[in-house]
Amino acid sequence: MRSRNAFLGLVAATGLAVASMSMSTAAVPAPQPGTLGGYDITGTYVSGLSSGGFLANQLHVAYSSVFQGAGIFSAGAYDCAQNSVNTAQFACMDTFQPRKTPAELEQLTRTRATAGTVDPPQNLSGDPVWLFHGTADQTVDRAVNDDLATYYRDFGAGVVYNNTTAAGHAWVSPIGPNSCGSTTSPYVNNCGTADPVREMLGHLFGQVNAPASTLSGKLIQFDQGRYVPGGNPAPVSMGREGFAYVPRACETGPCKLMVTLHGCYQYYGLVGNALMDKGHLNEYADTNNMIVLYPQATTMAGNPRGCWDWWGYQSAQYALKSGPQMVAVVNMVKALSGGGAPPTTTTTAPVPECVTASNYAHTTAGRAYVLYGQTYAVGSGQLLGLWNTYTTSSIRQTSPNYWVKC
Known part of the structure; x- marks a missing residue:
């Protein structure tokens, strides 16, 4: 049964300030077409669930000069999969096969940094890292998540690890539609008064204000093709549309940026705005001067459930700075920070025949x-x-x- 759960997960995959615990149910606004204009970004962070958690770690490690911290729900240490679907399934989700130890993956990181394919891991020292693994999660083994905690701690990151909540394999939010222990679509679980998003943001930022009950911002829908190498997101298993929630305060003043990466089975083309609406991030964005970027993966051969690439289904460079999905997300970050989008080449082609x-x-x-x-x-x-x-x-x-x- 554990093996079956792992397979399904793979092809699917996936001090605080005193604050009020009132649970906001503000709906995410309808998306409006736009572009990722430049904002005054004071710090950039990344978070994600399952395959999005693995990619969040890859981004934090490979671009540690860009990202100042990470919040990760249910994932393993950097490049655990070693470009192998079998290793990903049976060693980095289930643990039936041996996997690289944290120490071995740490040395791999140093070697790649020397070659210039990832940023120096010394940048991770002192970075805040928040990790989560639910006690009812049977998709990613806790031992794998423990390896991630060890990996970060060995590099000197400030790790807080929540591994006592009775959650299934999901993003956990006090306004989530699913029961706490479930592992079902849309993979946003409600564990009562528990608010892991508040815990995560409080650790990453040092303090966090209570969430808003009414959203003031806008949800921008943008063309991800502008940020993908080559201008076409489909070949790198990314959707045409991406989203960014921008609070009103961020239009004119400084703000932090949170990149949030969905898990498998959780991309926009399958579950719509479920994570954006129920993930409880926008409510905190409004009161904590934070833009939330929601990039979107999609399906392709070898990735039928819209996972992010953490085992090499799209590119053997998936965990490096040159990984196509990695480059695309960082290009989005640069655009939001005022760096603009890279130019894309547009050609007119005849209508294809059936x-x-x-x-x-x-x-x-x-x-x-x-x-x-x-x-x-x-x-x-x-x-x-x-x-x-x-x-x-x-x-x-x-x-x-x-x-x-x-």
Whole structure:
């Protein structure tokens, strides 16, 4: 049963100031089209759940000169997976196979820093790090999360580790729709009066004000293609749209920036705004001068549940500064900080023609892939039906390695 949970999680995957404990239920505002304009950013932090937690750690380590701290729900130490799906599944979620020790991963980090592929790990010393692992979490083994705590502590980070809450594998919020111990969509759990988001922000920032009951800001929907190398997010398993919540105070004054990365099965194209609406971050953003950036992954071959790349499904450079998803997120951070977006090349292409063939032929030609006997279009992940020589479907290629139904 543990092995099955691990597999599902992998392909899916995933001093405080005195404050009032009133639980805000302010709905996230409707998204409005926009761009990531420059703001007065005083500090940049990263947080995430499961696959988003692994990516949050990768970003913090590889770009430790950019990120000043991290908050991570249920993930393991830097590059635990070692570019292997089997290692990710059976050593870095379940623990049936041996995995690299924290000390070995620390040395790997130093070696990469010497080569210039990640920032010097000395930058991690003194950084605040908040970690969470629920006692009902059977998707990522606690021992793996413990390794993450050891990794950070060995580099001198200030670690606070909440591992006593009876939560399942999920982001935990006092306004979450799911019961505390569940591990079900949309993976935002309510554990009663527990408010891990308040704990996290309090540790990262040193203090935290009570959350707002009414949101003052706006939710910007932007084109992630502007920040992805090559200008097309689909080949790197990122969605076309990303989001940023910007409080009114941040329009004119200094603010912190929190990058928040969803888990598997939790991307916008599948669960909509569930994490943005119920994650309890925007409420604190309004009262603590904090912009929240919500980048979005999506599906592709080898990643049918929209996980972030922490085992190498998209690029062997996934954990380095040159990793395509890493570069894209950092480009977004730079744009919000006033650095602007990198130029993208736009070309006009003819309308692609539809290709009609059996689902078996689509897969052998690389236009589709198979999962549990069903066929899915490469890139979009759209269901085409049973995988055999009799079921046919019509699909067209809208961009490199991105196919959609006609």
